[in-house]
Amino acid sequence: MAAGYALLVDIAKSSNADDVWRLATRYFASLGFGLVNYGFTRFRSTRTIGDPDDALFLTTGSEAYAKGYFRNGFYAKTPAFRWAQNNEGACTWTWVREAMLAGKLSAEEIETVKYNVSMGITAGISISFPETSARAKGALGMIADPGISTEAVDALFAEKHDELLAVANMLHLRLIQLPFSNRRRALTARQREALEWVADGKTSQDVALLMGVSAAMVEKHLRLARETLSVDTTAQAVAKAALMNLIFQRNPLDANPVPVAAR
Secondary structure (H helix, E strand, C coil): CCCCHHHHHHHHHCCCHHHHHHHHHHHHHHCCCCEEEEEEECCCCCCCCCCHHHCEEEECCCHHHHHHHHHCCHHHHCHHHHHHHHCCEEEECHHHHHHHHCCCCCHHHHHHHHHHHHCCCCCEEEEECCCCCCCCEEEEEEECCCCCCHHHHHHHHHHHHHHHHHHHHHHHHHHCCCCCCCHHHCCCHHHHHHHHHHHCCCCHHHHHHHHCCCHHHHHHHHHHHHHHHCCCCHHHHHHHHHHCCCCCCCCCCCCCCCCCCCC
């Protein structure tokens, strides 16, 4: 593998999402994919990915690009998103061009394709990762640099298929083990601690003794944790925090993490 086992090991050993993302996307850029998008949720339903605030979105694009692509929901209208929702594996975007010419895209999808073409986005690779949970879904979009044709991407994909998928899957597997960097879902150290003690089966009185605070203060920490996570009960807060890797972490996120999504 030209990418080298060292790269896979470095990604696997990384302890924060920034390093994982930097290592993998630097490799993708070396192949001609400077713009890379990644999305993952553990709260997918049959029709939506769930609350966007509970999803992890990363891009190598600018803040303006991230706002338009992710926060304004452009991604959900693209044919690549539909493919990722319904499939597992990887494919180049040759099928998008063929489907458009055959009249198999919706009007909304056609508009996104035309917009992308106007922005110089014409070729790429989509990867939809296999998940063990029916509610989880992760996908990666690699956009070819301007001037790289769909035929060139097809040829590169055929040549680098195994290597590329190895790096992409290592990226995904490492990211889903790390805390989600999201300002709207950030817990303070005391909120995390209170949730962790509750997860261990402790009562509010037990937690108060263990944390050296009053029971009323424990309830305040738990209430604020529920509000941060947008849930109604403490049990739901524990479950959601665990799913998002926000508790029981060796290197937990600070209360005000720096967002990764615009990098």
